[in-house]
Amino acid sequence: MNSKENRTTLSAEELKFEELLASGRKIEPRDWMPDDYRRTLIRQIGQHAHSEIIGMQPEGNWITRAPSLKRKAILMSKVQDEAGHGLYLYSAAETLGADRTDMLEKLNNGKMKYSSIFNYPTPCWADMGAIGWLVDGAAICNQVPLCRTSYGPYARAMVRVCKEESFHQRQGYEIMLTLCKGSSEQKKMAQDALNRWWWPAIMMFGPRDDQSPNSELSLKWKIKLFSNDVLRQKFVDIAVPQANILGLTVPDTDLSWNEDTGHYSYGEPDWEEFFEVIRGNGPCNKERVSNRREAHENGQWVRDAAMAYAAKRAKISLSQAA
């Protein structure tokens, strides 16, 4: 009774939602939810789906040039997994009333964003190693907690995604290991890739907590379970020893082990660059989006044909049934 009095401003629906959240059970599509919760989720899941799809490009570029049959097969199935992740996530967003075609439209015309990490170029084979190791590695740090996020369909999609991401991380690290055990030229390729991918990976966790306006509400709604800085620290603590095993140098002069905290201390990334890339001025923003748009436009007549064919079939089976 007491709690009800305190919450006189909450409707019965709102109360039920809050109780569901508090109990740790999942919010499901049929449950009532605040408009902002729905909007936040559609934005986050949509961006996440777009990241999977755009993320196919930097590695897709290297499938035709993979240096061994084994690596080619692994890279093909990795890029294929990312397409699958996109599909699960678009489906999760559709349970909230969003529409895949509409979301893709917004990706194509720049109205929806995707992770900035995919706006960096992949000029070298070692980038396939660094992406798997660091980018998929950072994605895992972000996504493992999302398996427990409050919205049921999103959480379940993340369970499937995370299983595959750990294979992505391993194959990337294995590419790095092989290069680091190879010729000095190969090791140089690996170091160069680490130099280029380290800071973008650090920035994948988003702005610092004191600069991150959206975070607080997401934490309250249990969409996010840990803050950006907590997840970033976790990533650094995992990745630095891995770099040491490779015999590579992390390009951060402020990096050191902190006895007191039991964590690595690390330097400040170039946030100016981060925001520039978000604003669309990264090295590959235009290319990524225009490739996507081109694929979409080139495929229009094919999708139209499939629809027309299906409509004809439906008409025939209808007249046969009559």
Added chain:
Amino acid sequence: MSASAASTKSDLFTYTLRQADNSMVLCQRLCEWAARAPELEEDIALTNIGLDLIGQARSLYQYSASLCDPKVSEDDLAFMRDAHQWTNLLLVEQPNGDFADTIARQYFYDAWHLPFLEQLTRSHDTTLAAIAAKSVKEAKYHLRHSSMWIKRLGDGTEYSHQRMQDAIATVWPFTKEMFVADELDLRMLEAGIGVDLDVLKRAWESQVVALLISATLTKPIDSEAITGGRQGQHTEYLHDLLAEMQVLPRSMPNRQW
């Protein structure tokens, strides 16, 4: 080893290599579609087919390599041979073009590949028979997929119909080569190892004619066969394809990747 055993071994090597090269080159073409397909589901489907093909190519290259003296690896065979040493059919090296071109090439190949593999499951060579048995299931899916698209595009919109019809006409001259048996084919057939291409031709033609009709498409007029792939005489497209595929191992040979 007797002279005839040695020649049998080298025949078997070349016969296996031809199949491996077909799968490899077609796989490489499908890889070019990555992140470019008309829709996400199709990106996944084309990659599935590509993955099957690279799996087949690897089994076949490994078998070829085991027949080789001195020793080579699957990667040596895939990355260290020049175009004139490749033995694939000209059909599979033709460029992707638009989606209809890719589907036409794929369908004509699938409609040949499946019955080829079905025959090969009865080969006296147990390794080839086993690889074929595994590949048959995959090829059935490939044929179902490409047949479906022939129908969708052929009997879809007026525009897709025209593009599909044009695509068929473009690759048609390259389909003949699939049925031209050379001396090696005849020796392998004789030995109970290889496939009878005459039988295959009849199966292929009836399947293709039936599908084109149901897709409202017209069978192109037969022209002179363009051949030479299996003798290493390729179109310029293969040179470009290999230049891209082989760039890293060629620029840094003898490295682990």
